Amino acid sequence: MKETMKGLVYHGNKTISLDDLPMPKIEKPDDVIGRVTASAICTSDIHIVQGHAPAKAPLVLGHEFCIEVVEVGEAVKEQYKVGEHYVVAPLSFCGQCDMCKLGRVGRCENGGGFGIFQSGAQAEYIRVSNSRTCMYKVPDGVKDEEVLLVPDMLATGLFGIKQAGVQKGDTVAVIGLGPVGFCTCELLKKIYECNVIAITRQQESLEKAKRLGIADEIVNATDSEMVGKVLQITGKGAPIVIETTGNQTTMETAFNIVAYGGMISTVAVFGGPISVPFHTLVYKNARIAMGIQRAEGIADMIQYVKDGVIDTTFALTHKVPLNDIIKGYELFGLNGKRTPGCIKVVVTPWEDR
Ligand SMILES: [Zn+2]
Ligand SMILES: [Zn+2]
Known part of the structure; x- marks a missing residue:
């Protein structure tokens, strides 16, 4: 395994940069480490960088993503296997902390929104905390990008x-x-x-x-x-x-x-x-x-994708490798104007050039 990885870091003050970061590690028994196979840039990411929406800083951005499992915590060994692909909800939560008890799971003190309150997915790897609350298997025969927009x-x-x-x-x-x-x-x-x-x-x-x-x-x-x-x-x-x-x-x-x-x-x-x-x-x-969506109906919608009832791949109009993610942000309107015809920018894995 590598020692560092690339990731897009929000530093506060309208600043982002593509940095070398330590590899994420299992910290809790229900953690999963995933290699990010695809992520998307969201309008909320733009709001964060422009200073219109709250987020911790410094923090890796990104909350729309799919992973390939590379490491599994002790408590979820039976549930997840290395090599499997999952699409992940925009937030994970512990269910135990004060915020969770108030129902504000997006601000969970032991999780919360990825790329908002805990490290996000616009990186090579991610630690998925509280994995049981946020991971949905990508069905056989379905590509990660086909379910990327579901959660x-x-x-x-x-x-x-x-x-x-x-x-x-x-x-x-x-x-x-x-x-x-x-x-x-x-x-x-x-x-x-x-x-x-x-x-x-x-x-x-x-x-x-x-x-x-x-x-x-x-x-x-x-x-x-x-x-x-x-x-x-x-x-x-x-x-x-x-x-x-x-x-x-x-x-x-x-x-x-x-x-x-x-x-x-x-x-x-x-x-x-x-x-x-x-x-x-x-x-x-x-x-x-x-209001803000509560990550409901995800399993049903994945099934609809598998059955061919819904298909949102038409919305994946632009693709950039992680290397060019800042260009992706610009395409998506970081500096004010979204590129005409651009619905969604998909970030594909880092390319060694
Ligand atoms: Zn989003
Ligand atoms: Zn919590």
Whole structure:
């Protein structure tokens, strides 16, 4: 085994660098050491680096990842075998500490969010703490990248769908077509058989959603007739709106298109405060729901991938080896502008050049 590894470290103060780090070691009996086979850069990573979201520093970033098991702690020897591949949830938790007892497992004092409160996956290797709370086997015949988006992007979409109370066949407007927006459309269409209206400013993304068959209707958010078009499609406004972007304009769009008695569900993490026109909600008798996903439904969604019901590989538009991860961050919008057509950046293992 090597003595050091490469990893992307967040140093606080908007600074990241690709550093040589000590190899992770088993520290607790239920730890697993994994070789990271694939990881993804998340919008939350960008928020952290830009200083809009909290994270410990210095810390290796990354919470969307798959591993090949290379070492197994004493307590989980029966459960995991060296060489097996797992996709890992964005957080792990002990279930015993004060934070866990409050239900705030993402801030578990003995675990928590990977790449937020404990060392993350944008590295060659990772220590997966509390392995029983976060590891899901990649089924035979399924590639790691095919399930890479399940525990965060798809689970976030599912959280938004569930908190909105979506039923099969409902009409749902999805605002924003970033990775979560696309994954939400995928689930709404393939699992919930909904009538999906996709809304964003990027015409290219709208057309992609239509082409993929995961949006029935597309409306460009820059169109001055946008609200009128949604009314035309729905007759009375959208009964359910799932908002995935979280800025002033997208939230206003949600308030404007929601129907009387409708539901706005937002899964955005919000980079800062926005002003909320609550009077619109009051007069529409509409409701709003929000929050952070709780890594639920992962096993079911992995099964859907295995069965070929859902497929999110279309979202893996860009790939960089760990060597070029900072370039990957730039592609994904670190300096303000995401590369057009880029839905998700996958980080592949370090390449010896
Ligand atoms: Zn994420
Ligand atoms: Zn805990």
